[in-house]
Amino acid sequence: MKNKSEKVIDNLHQKQKVFFDTQATLPTAFRIKKLKALKKEIVKRGKDIYEALHKDLRKSGFESMTSETVLVEKEISKMIKMLPLWNRPHRVKSSLINFPSKDYILPEPYGNILIISPWNYPFQLAVTPLVGAIAAGNTVVLKPSEFAPFTGRIIKEIIENVFDPSHVVVLEGDASTATALLQKKWDYIMFTGSTSIGKIVAKAAAEHLTPSTLELGGKSPCIVDETAPIGITAKRIVWGNFLN
Secondary structure, three states: OOOHHHHHHHHHHHHHHHHHHHHOOOOOOOOOHHHHHHHHHHOOHHHHHHHHHHHHHHHOOOHHHHHHHHHHHHHHHHHHHHHHHOOOEEEEEHHHHHOOOEEEEEEOOOEEEEEEEEOOOHHHHHHHHHHHHOOOEEEEEEEEEOOOOOHHHHHHHHHHHHHOOOEEEEEOHHHHHHHHHHOOOEEEEEEEOOHHHHHHHHHHHHHHOOOEEEEEOOOOOOOOOOOHHHHHHHHHHHHHHHOO
């Protein structure tokens, strides 16, 4: 027997599939309108976002701006600028077997998207993939990390002020919520987090042959050779390693 959380997920999942089938998300003008509204709401709630990030991760306002909100705002601006071009049919060379013909690539959304985001950049790594999914004309369910609850709450409030839940919705919750979400059939899954959880996500996606993007854990190597100024090199390595 399904619990209350599973029933909520079933209901939202079905509503979003129905909304997508109406093709309401397809017009470029609709997508741009929503992206502009999202950016306006993010700018309006900037102080609240910084306070939430400080409560969750003790981030300063400057670091919250440079590593979180500015990156999201730039991503939205780029999508708004480029979407009319990216959304056009693209002429490609015809195959001899189809002669005479004119061939095009027509950009189309995947459909209903699931995004599961991590705790370490809880605003940027939740909203940036969301922006891409919206720009591409999809409906989205976003599951923010339960380990950054204050930021997750602000994201939910922002999304609710901009989008109808049939288009975009934020579902808070712990690992059991993520597990329930992964049991549904999605058209695309985006996950950022650990390799161990990434394996679980990949397995769930494979059950339905669902395409997915997995941004998993790892460290960035740094090579220092004899030409490097050691003092400034060490300073930059330490700064980069302890950022966030």
